[in-house]
Amino acid sequence: MPSLRDVRRRIRSVQNTKKITKAMELVAASKMRRAQERVAAARPYADELSSIMVELMRRNPEYKHPMLVPREVHRRVLILVTTDRGQVGGLNSNNVRLALREINSAGVPVGIVTIGRKGRDLMRRLRKELIADQSMLGDRPTMGDVLPAVRVAVDAYVDGEADQVDLVFARFVSTGRQVATLTRLIPVEPPEDAPKIPADFLYEPEPKDVLDALLPRYVEGQVYRAVLENAASEQAARMQAMRNASDNAEDLIGDLTLTANKVRQSTITTELMEIVSGAAALEG
Amino acid sequence: MAKLQVELVTAEGRLLSREADFVVAPGVEGELGVLPRHIPLLTPLRPGEVMVRNDGDEEFLFVAGGFLEVLPDRVVILADAAERAEDIDEARAEEARRRAQQLLEEQPEGIDTGATALALERAVMRLRVAELRRRHRREPPPTVHVE
Numbered sequence: 418m419p420s421l422r423d424v425r426r427r428i429r430s431v432q433n434t435k436k437i438t439k440a441m442e443l444v445a446a447s448k449m450r451r452a453q454e455r456v457a458a459a460r461p462y463a464d465e466l467s468s469i470m471v472e473l474m475r476r477n478p479e480y481k482h483p484m485l486v487p488r489e490v491h492r493r494v495l496i497l498v499t500t501d502r503g504q505v506g507g508l509n510s511n512n513v514r515l516a517l518r519e520i521n522s523a524g525v526p527v528g529i530v531t532i533g534r535k536g537r538d539l540m541r542r543l544r545k546e547l548i549a550d551q552s553m554l555g556d557r558p559t560m561g562d563v564l565p566a567v568r569v570a571v572d573a574y575v576d577g578e579a580d581q582v583d584l585v586f587a588r589f590v591s592t593g594r595q596v597a598t599l600t601r602l603i604p605v606e607p608p609e610d611a612p613k614i615p616a617d618f619l620y621e622p623e624p625k626d627v628l629d630a631l632l633p634r635y636v637e638g639q640v641y642r643a644v645l646e647n648a649a650s651e652q653a654a655r656m657q658a659m660r661n662a663s664d665n666a667e668d669l670i671g672d673l674t675l676t677a678n679k680v681r682q683s684t685i686t687t688e689l690m691e692i693v694s695g696a697a698a699l700e701g
Numbered sequence: 702m703a704k705l706q707v708e709l710v711t712a713e714g715r716l717l718s719r720e721a722d723f724v725v726a727p728g729v730e731g732e733l734g735v736l737p738r739h740i741p742l743l744t745p746l747r748p749g750e751v752m753v754r755n756d757g758d759e760e761f762l763f764v765a766g767g768f769l770e771v772l773p774d775r776v777v778i779l780a781d782a783a784e785r786a787e788d789i790d791e792a793r794a795e796e797a798r799r800r801a802q803q804l805l806e807e808q809p810e811g812i813d814t815g816a817t818a819l820a821l822e823r824a825v826m827r828l829r830v831a832e833l834r835r836r837h838r839r840e841p842p843p844t845v846h847v848e
Contacts, residue, residue, distance in 0.1 A: 455713075455714075458713065458714035458715070459712055459713065459714065461708075461710045461714075461715055462710045462711060462712045462714075462779060463712075465710065465770070465777055465779055466779060469743065469768070469770065469779075559713060560711070560712045560713060560781070560782065561782070614772070617741060618741045618742060618743045619740050619741060619742045619743070620742075620743050620744070621728060621729075621730050621742060621743070621744040622729070622730055622744075626729075626745070627743055627744065627745060627768070630745040630768070631745075631768070634767075634781070637712075638712055641712050642712075
């Protein structure tokens with residue numbers, strides 16, 4: 418039987434833990450809302466870029482920019498987006514598992530660009546080939562924060578050091594669901610759901626110059642959006658993880674309180690027995 | 702007179718969405734002025750100044766590059782980065798200008814000259830837009846309509 422003091426101390430400790438997880442849950446919930454707003458704010462730019470690109474390709478089917486043409490794959494680059502901080506349930510391990518499966522089944526060398534500390538640390542421990550890293554972006558990543566890492570990947574493709582670039586991040590489906598997602602970045606596949614442009618453009622200088630300027634930005638925009646979505650997923654996952662932790666703490670407190678009462682009860686019973694039997698002994 | 706609906710969006714969000722009579726943007730082939738009923742046009746932009754005029758009231762913004770899309774009913778500027786003139790951090794731009802200039806003069810090993818020249822252009826244009834805005838505040842423009 419544990420002593421009553423020990424059990425009570427344990428209850429206090431769990432209560433304190435619960436206060437922390439509860440607070441983290443609330444913080445994550447409010448950060449998630451803001452992260453979702455940022456994802457929504459990025460949409461007009463991405464949609465507009467997609468429309469222009471589709472329009473340009475429709476109008477110039479004969480022009481093939483190198484970033485649009487698949488070539489034989491000898492080397493690949495994978496951009497892995499993870500969070501900088503933990504307490505996010507299985508979010509990062511799902512992303513990493515998907516990335517590793519892709520790397521191990523690629524059959525060609527894969528260079529890795531990490532955005533986020535968790536992915537970087539893991540890939541480093543596994544001695545995978547890290548070619549660039551951009552971590553500790555905080556809660557409000559800007560395009561400028563993400564750009565250097567993307568440039569490394571794009572340059573690798575343009576210089577012929579890689580023939581395909583992929584991206585892994587946690588897609589935000591809903592507050593309760595975030596899905597590790599793999600998408601191909603380069604060669605660029607034109608988006609199918611882009612809104613149509615109702616105009617016959619005059620291009621200045623030439624359509625192909627516009628397309629040349631557009632493609633790198635399209636790729637950068639996609640990575641930036643993935644980083645924003647991953648940030649929203651991070652907060653959603655943390656909120657869920659902390660809610661579970663708070664619920665578990667609640668259960669544990671219940672169990673411990675029961676134990677404490679039992680211990681107290683049995684101590685009283687023992688003392689009573691001692692008094693009664695002591696008195697009986699005196700009388701006898 | 703018809704109006705233009707002007708939108709300036711960056712990857713981070715929408716910076717501007719308003720009516721205007723006249724828009725000036727720094728196209729790669731030179732400054733472009735857009736009035737209502739302009740022919741649909743698509744061009745990349747250089748780093749520079751965007752001016753939006755509405756009823757004689759002028760607003761200045763800096764764009765770091767991007768695209769200008771002129772549609773029948775609106776003008777969309779897709780900027781790599783953009784700031785309102787009054788939000789420009791001049792000390793930071795000045796520092797960036799100094800650094801870029803130094804790099805270009807010293808030409809250390811392994812430097813990307815093109816990228817540095819572009820960084821210099823960005824910093825210089827940022828400063829110019831901020832400067833323009835300051836001058837603008839001292840002498841408000843005449844409120845005549847330019848048709």
